Amino acid sequence: EVQLVESGGGLVKPGGSLRLSCAASGFTFSSYSMNWVRQAPGKGLEWVSSISSSSSYIYYADSVKGRFTISRDNAKNSLYLQMNSLRAEDTAVYYCARILSGATTTFDYWGQGTLVTVSS
Amino acid sequence: SSELTQDPAVSVALGQTVRITCQGDSLRSYYASWYQQKPGQAPVLVIYGKNNRPSGIPDRFSGSSSGNTASLTITGAQAEDEADYYCNSRDSSGNHHVVFGGGTKLTVL
Numbered sequence: 001e002v003q004l005v006e007s008g009g010g011l012v013k014p015g016g017s018l019r020l021s022c023a024a025s026g027f028t029f030s031s032y033s034m035n036w037v038r039q040a041p042g043k044g045l046e047w048v049s050s051i052s053s054s055s056s057y058i059y060y061a062d063s064v065k066g067r068f069t070i071s072r073d074n075a076k077n078s079l080y081l082q083m084n085s086l087r088a089e090d091t092a093v094y095y096c097a098r099i100l101s102g103a104t105t106t107f108d109y110w111g112q113g114t115l116v117t118v119s120s
Numbered sequence: 121s122s123e124l125t126q127d128p129a130v131s132v133a134l135g136q137t138v139r140i141t142c143q144g145d146s147l148r149s150y151y152a153s154w155y156q157q158k159p160g161q162a163p164v165l166v167i168y169g170k171n172n173r174p175s176g177i178p179d180r181f182s183g184s185s186s187g188n189t190a191s192l193t194i195t196g197a198q199a200e201d202e203a204d205y206y207c208n209s210r211d212s213s214g215n216h217h218v219v220f221g222g223g224t225k226l227t228v229l
Contacts, residue, residue, distance in 0.1 A: 035218070045155070045163065045206050047218035059216045095162060105210045105218045106153040108174060110162040 002026040002109045004096050009114030016086050016118070022079040022096030022111055030054075030074035033099040035107065036081050038092035038116075048094070049081065064090075086118045124152075124207055124221035131227040132197045140192045142207030142221045152190035152207040154183060157223075163206065167192055194226075202228045 008020040022034070036048040049060045049070040058070055069082040079096050093115050097107035124144040132138035142152050151170060155163035165174050167183035180195045190209075194201055205224045211217035 037220075044204075044223040045157075045208070045220045047208070047220060050216075050218065057216070061217065100165075100168065103153075103168065104216075105150070105208055106165065106168040107155070107163070107208075108165050108168075110164070112162050 002098070004098065004109055004111035006094060006096055006111045006114035009094065009116045011117045011119065012086055013120050014087060014118055017082070017084045018086065018116060020081040020083065020094055020096075020114060020116070022081075024077045024079065024096075024098075027098075029072075029077040032101065033057075034072060034079045035097045035099060036070060036079075037095045037097050037107070037110075038090075039095070039113075040089075040092040043092075046092070050099070051079070083116070086116075088118050090116060091118045092116060124209060124219050126205075126207060126221040126224045128222065129225045129227065131229055132194070133229050134199060135196055137193065137195045138197055138226065140194075140205050140224045140226065142190045142192075143188055144209065144212075144219070144221075145188055146209045146212035146219065147185060147188050147190050149212055150210045151185060152183070152209045154181075154190075154192045155206045155208070156201075157204045157206065158202075166205075197226075197228050199228050202226055 003025045005023045035050040067085045071080045093113040095113045096111045098109040100106040100108040154167040157163040171183045207221040
């Protein structure tokens with residue numbers, strides 16, 4: 001069974017940093033592109049970042065470029081999101097999501113999310 | 121960047137058919153995927169590609185596309201289909217970004 005479990009969320013002050021993790025199991029992690037998608041309270045889904053299976057290709061939404069860094073450790077079956085210079089508008093539930101094999105924007109499995117709150 | 125536009129809310133009588141639409145320039149080049157999200161839960165993929173359903177998704181869910189509009193159709197809506205529905209696709213500007221629609225709240229009456 002495919003499982004994605006996020007962790008690392010919490011309360012952080014504006015300008016602070018946080019590192020999210022996503023532990024993957026039930027599939028060959030190293031064969032899949034992975035993404036982070038966020039959802040502000042009461043709002044819609046917003047794509048944050050993507051990373052290819054071997055980390056060769058990395059992309060960011062304009063809203064986080066230069067502040068967030070996506071990475072992965074295929075040996076540990078883990079995906080990460082380093083978030084720096086956090087702003088109030090970064091407050092959201094952050095989901096890690098797997099890209100369907102052979103697809104580019106179809107997310108076939110999602111974690112349950114981890115809440116990041118940026119507030120003083 | 122590209123945008124995908126969805127109606128904020130749609131309602132359907134129990135057992136009837138409802139179509140949820142998603143409009144955007146990128147849909148002229150790329151298929152949309154559709155996700156169902158119930159309160160407090162993570163999104164679930166329901167339709168992708170031309171008209172593909174993941175395992176476990178009822179066949180009352182179907183997808184179609186024409187021009188710049190993608191549609192998700194639920195034929196014989198059930199009470200458990202009440203949820204938010206989001207479309208997504210690839211940004212058409214060539215920057216490999218992903219775009220989501222704003223979401224449609226489906227109410228089953």
